Amino acid sequence: EAQVTQNPRYLITVTGKKLTVTCSQNMNHEYMSWYRQDPGLGLRQIYYSMNVEVTDKGDVPEGYKVSRKEKRNFPLILESPSPNQTSLYFCASSSVGSADTQYFGPGTRLTVL
């Protein structure tokens, strides 16, 4: 089954404690992206990756890092989480040049205390 998986689905942590949210896709997609969803703001892009070892900032990259060492994985790293990073995070993937179909993961709800 074609899918994007994220782990964990729920996480409660404290300010300053480094965390990683994993994202994996099994569709051999070149393009992967991270979004955060906040009430009244919709989804905003954090980072995206066009292919292995190619990443770029989205609209709200501050406080986040990503890496793309393998095609299937695109982890999101919060080196020092702060309460304003409490949000719902989505990973997405698609074939390059096929913006018509982005597949979204189920979401990770993060709470930073």
Add this chain to the structure above:
Amino acid sequence: GEDVEQSLFLSVREGDSSVINCTYTDSSSTYLYWYKQEPGAGLQLLTYIFSNMDMKQDQRLTVLLNKKDKHLSLRIADTQTGDSAIYFCAETPNDYKLSFGAGTTVTVRA
């Protein structure tokens, strides 16, 4: 700029039609999308329209695009309780990015 706007709430009676409206700013968007998010779930692509089309119909869904006014709408015919969700309009300022509106929460009442 990349700014997609949509109203935040819509309440509709079961069996009536729902119309969700959206305005966007990037006239170069190749595709325009509607995504659906059910409670506690991720985003599901509902439908999309090429920018050179005016209308697209898919079963109960009708998408209308007015490029001149940069206005996109989604009509759901015979709205059912399962249609209660958040609906996001999105444009593509480039091939690699979706710019989303804030989402319209649709509540279907009996």
